[in-house]
Amino acid sequence: DTGVSQNPRHKITKRGQNVTFRCDPISEHNRLYWYRQTLGQGPEFLTYFQNEAQLEKSRLLSDRFSAERPKGSFSTLEIQRTEQGDSAMYLCASSYSRADGNSPLHFGNGTRLTVT
């Protein structure tokens, strides 16, 4: 296992189209996170899962965004009816949750979305 894998690396789409991104976490990690990052900002929390359960979704996230982790392994993030403001780097991270705390996040390379 070589780490967190994200596909595609880059996505260019026209406004109004739907896009879907995939994340494969580190295999022994039970937590999976999605973040969004724009230039000059830190990663902004979108949502996270423990196994297949979605534990929290950011209130900043509109209904156009949905994430799934159906078997507790890989996850998909879908954005419907994309807008130019959705252009950003979408980062996936995974970690292992233990009784005594949580391991640090390990990030994938990200998917850079450009909406034209």
Place this chain on the structure above:
Amino acid sequence: RKEVEQDPGPFNVPEGATVAFNCTYSNSASQSFFWYRQDCRKEPKLLMSVYSSGNEDGRFTAQLNRASQYISLLIRDSKLSDSATYLCVVNTNAGKSTFGDGTTLTVKP
């Protein structure tokens, strides 16, 4: 007010300088703390965890003050390769990680 706040910088320092970054957080229930490093157009990578008693890793020293809800990172003997953005990260007990917007460091020859 953001949950995690950092001085954005930029910090421009000569090689060999000592530089310190600060971070404050608003959630008093926060349980664990980290510093990440992010190079331009790359993903964030863990630099070090921050422990209550303070901890050191080579030229890097991290401190935590729970009473003041404040975290710091000290870099001694700066190298050109230390140029990056340093992100402060705060975890709640539920495991959610919140990032600051980062502090940009440029080390010059």
